Amino acid sequence: MRKENRKSFVDPQPEFPEPEKQDEKQGEVQEQTEQIIETGGITTGKGKHCIHCLTIIGQIEGHYILPAQNKTTKYEHVIPQLLAVEQDPEIEGLVIILNTVGGDVEAGLAIAELLSGMHKPTVSLVLGGGHSIGVPLAVSARKSFIVPSATMTVHPVRMNGLVLGVPQTLSYFDKMQERIVKFVTDNSRITPERFRQLMMNKDELVMDVGTVLDGQAAVEEGLIDALGGVADVIESLYAMIEGEA
Amino acid sequence: MVLHTIIPLEQVFGGRDSTNPESINYEYRRTGNHFVQGVSQEGRFTIERLIATDPALYLDPRYAPGRDFKAP
Structure with missing residues (x-):
C-alpha cells in the first residue's frame, strides 16, 4: 500500500488530466493532507x-x-x-x-x-x-x-511524584542532567561549561532557573x-x- | 519519570490524581501478522498504538495513532 502510494507521488501527470485522473489526484492530495494531520x-x-x-x-x-x-x-x-x-x-x-x-x-x-x-x-x-x-x-x-x-529554553530537569530530600536525590538529578549536557555538547559547538551556565542562569526566568535563547x-x-x-x-x-x- | 519541559507539571497532569485515575479500556485488533491497540467508541476503533516487528508498517498511514482502524 505504502509503495503504491509512493509510486503514485512520482508518476508524471498529463497537462490536462482526464476527469477520473483528476479525482485520483485529488484523492492523493486529500490522503497526503490527512497523513500530515494525523501522523x-x-x-x-x-x-x-x-x-x-x-x-x-x-x-x-x-x-x-x-x-x-x-x-x-x-x-x-x-x-x-x-x-x-x-x-x-x-x-x-x-x-x-x-x-x-x-x-x-x-x-x-x-x-x-x-x-x-x-x-x-x-x-x-x-x-x-x-x-x-x-x-x-x-x-x-x-x-x-x-x-x-x-x-x-535551556533549564534543569525536574521530577514529579515523591522526592526525598537526601543527597542521593541530588546525585540522581545530576546524573540525569549530565546525560543531556553530554549529548548536547557532543552534537553541537557549545561547551559543557557554557551549557551548564545557561542551564543554571538565575536572572532570566521568573519561576525557574535557566535561559531562553x-x-x-x-x-x-x-x-x-x-x-x-x-x-x-x-x-x-x-x-x-x-x-x- | 523525569519530565524536562517548560510546562508546569500541574498543567501537564491536570485532571489526573489518585482519586480520579484515568482508566482507558484498550482493545486489540489483529491484522495480518501484527496488532493494533486502540479504543472503541461510537462504532469507531481509534488506533492508539501499532504492535509490529516490520518497521515499514510504522510509516504506513493506515496504522498511525489517532487514525480510525479499518479491517483490511
Missing part, C-alpha cells in the same frame, strides 16, 4: 529527491500516557519510523521539524540518539519552540536550523548551526544527498 509525518517523492519529514510536536511522551489535554509525540511510534526511514532504499533524507515544549527525558534522548546515529542525511528545523528535551532533539541532526522567531542567540551560542527557514533546510538536505556537504 505528523510525510514521505514526499515529488521533489528532486524522495525525503521523509518527521514533525515532533507538543510533549514527548514517555513510559506514561499523558492526559488527553496534551498534544504528544509518541516515542513507540517514532522509534520504528526512524528505523524504517534508515532502512528504506527509496527515502534519501530526513527533515525533522520541531515545535516542542519538551517532555520525558529518556524518550527524548532515545529519539535523539537514534537520529544522531543515522547514516542518511538529516536536517532539523526549530519553529516556534524547541524547549528543554527539545534541545538534544534539535542538535541531533547532521545540520540544524532555527527560524529567527523561535526560542529554546531566540534563534540568533541559539546560533551565537553554538547550539544550532544556522539561522534559516524551510528553503535552507531543503537546500542543505539536497546538498548532503548529492554529496556536496
Whole structure:
C-alpha cells in the first residue's frame, strides 16, 4: 500500500488530466493532507529527491500516557519510523521539524540518539519552540536550523511524584542532567561549561532557573548551526544527498 | 519519570490524581501478522498504538495513532 502510494507521488501527470485522473489526484492530495494531520509525518517523492519529514510536536511522551489535554509525540511510534526511514532504499533524507515544549527525558534522548546515529542525511528545523528535551532533539541532526522567531529554553530537569530530600536525590538529578549536557555538547559547538551556565542562569526566568535563547542567540551560542527557514533546510538536505556537504 | 519541559507539571497532569485515575479500556485488533491497540467508541476503533516487528508498517498511514482502524 505504502509503495503504491509512493509510486503514485512520482508518476508524471498529463497537462490536462482526464476527469477520473483528476479525482485520483485529488484523492492523493486529500490522503497526503490527512497523513500530515494525523501522523505528523510525510514521505514526499515529488521533489528532486524522495525525503521523509518527521514533525515532533507538543510533549514527548514517555513510559506514561499523558492526559488527553496534551498534544504528544509518541516515542513507540517514532522509534520504528526512524528505523524504517534508515532502512528504506527509496527515502534519501530526513527533515525533522520541531515545535516542542519538551517532555520525558529518556524518550527524548532515545529519539535523539537514534537520529544522531543515522547514516542518511538529516536536517532539523526549530519553529516556534524547541524547549528543554527539545534541545538534544534539535542538535541531533547532521545540520540544524532555527527560524529567527523561535526560542529554546535551556533549564534543569525536574521530577514529579515523591522526592526525598537526601543527597542521593541530588546525585540522581545530576546524573540525569549530565546525560543531556553530554549529548548536547557532543552534537553541537557549545561547551559543557557554557551549557551548564545557561542551564543554571538565575536572572532570566521568573519561576525557574535557566535561559531562553531566540534563534540568533541559539546560533551565537553554538547550539544550532544556522539561522534559516524551510528553503535552507531543503537546500542543505539536497546538498548532503548529492554529496556536496 | 523525569519530565524536562517548560510546562508546569500541574498543567501537564491536570485532571489526573489518585482519586480520579484515568482508566482507558484498550482493545486489540489483529491484522495480518501484527496488532493494533486502540479504543472503541461510537462504532469507531481509534488506533492508539501499532504492535509490529516490520518497521515499514510504522510509516504506513493506515496504522498511525489517532487514525480510525479499518479491517483490511
